[in-house]
Amino acid sequence: MRKNIITTLFSVLFLFTIVSGAFASPRNVLVEYITGTWCGNCPCxxxxxxxxxSANPNTIILAYHAFGTDPFRNFNGNEIVNLLGLxxxxxxxxxxxxFIGTLSYPLWISGVENRYSSSPDSPVDIVITSKSFNDLTNELTVNVNATALDNLTGQYKINAVIVEDNLIYQQNFYSQCGTPGIVSNYEHDHVTRNMVNGAAGENLNTGNNWSMNQTISKGFQTTIDASWIPDNCRIxxxxxxxxxxxxTSEIQQAIQEAVTGTTGITSNNSGQVSGYELSQNYPNPFNPTTNIKFSIPEDGNVSFKIVDISGKEVENYVNGFLQRGSYNVEFDGSSFASGIYFYELKTDNFTDRKKMMLLK
Incomplete structure (x- = not known):
C-alpha cells in the first residue's frame, strides 16, 4: 500500500511539473564557418x-564563402564574415x-559534441507556421513563431538565411585534404546565398524581458534568384x-527547412543510410512541438502521417516520392487538443507506427 501511494504521488508530481511549465526544445547546434573555392585547406x-x-543530423551548417575571386562571396549580409571575426x-x-581557429578540424567535432552534451536543450522554440513558394515569381514567404521556454532577459534577435546545396564549381585542394590541385566539378553545400534580414537580423522581444510561453510571430519574404535552383535551397x-x-552573441536555437516541398519536414542526406528506421519522437510528452526522425535506404514512394487516437488523420507530411536519406519531421500541436497521437511511416517495403503524447 505504501509503495502504491508513493508511486501515485510521484506520478502526480511528474504530471504537475509537465503541465505547469514549458517543455524544453532539443537543441539544434549551428556551425558557421568561412571557406573559399580558392582555399586548398578548405576541403578539410x-x-x-x-x-x-552524419553523427548529429540535426546540426545546421552555414558556409560563408569569402575573399579572392570566389563567385559565392558576394551575398546580402556578407559583412557577417568580419562581424564574426572570421x-x-x-x-x-x-x-x-x-570559436575555433583555422586547421583545428578535430576541435570542430569535439566542440559540437560538447555543446550538445553540456547544453542539450534550448530555451527557445522556433516553428515555421506557414510557408509558400511561387514557382512563377520565385517568391518565398515564411511565417514563424518563436516561443520562450523560460523567463528570459536581454535582447533576442532572429535571422533568416537562404542557403543552397549541390553547387558544382571548381575547388582547390592541398595534399592534406586530398589529391592536390584543382577539382573542376566539386560539389559545394551549405552555401550562404542571402541573409534575408541582414547580417545582424532583427529584434524579437521588446524591452529586456521575454516571458515564458510568450510567442512572438515574424514573417519573411524574399525572392530566390533566377540563377539558384529552388529545390536545392533551404531557409x-x-x-x-x-x-x-x-x-559572443550566443545562439539559442536554429531550424531549417527546404524552400520547396512540405512545411515541417527537412532532409539530411550527407550520411549513409543502412536501413529503414522510425525513431521515437523527442521530447515526449511534448507541448507544443516535437521532432520525429526517420530514414529510408532507397528511393521510392513514402507516406508519413499523424493520426489521433480515433484513427482520424490530423497531418499528412508526405505522400509521394522521396530520395533515400534521413529526414526530420517537426510536428506542431498548437492547434490540437491534449491526448495520444500516432505517427506512421509507410513505404513499399516497410511500415512502422509509434505513439506520442501531447500535454498542454
Missing part, C-alpha cells in the same frame, strides 16, 4: 562538417559560443541573444 573543413552532420580559412564558430532560421559582439 567541408569533410569535417560532413562528419559532424579572418582565415577555414575557421568556425559553434553557436557563437565556441535557415536562428535566434540569438545579443552580446557585446556578434561573435
Amino acid at each position: 573543413g567541408h569533410q569535417t562538417v560532413n562528419t559532424i552532420t 579572418v582565415s580559412t577555414p575557421t568556425s564558430v559553434i553557436d557563437r559560443n565556441v 535557415v532560421l536562428f535566434v540569438y541573444k545579443e552580446g557585446s559582439t556578434l561573435r
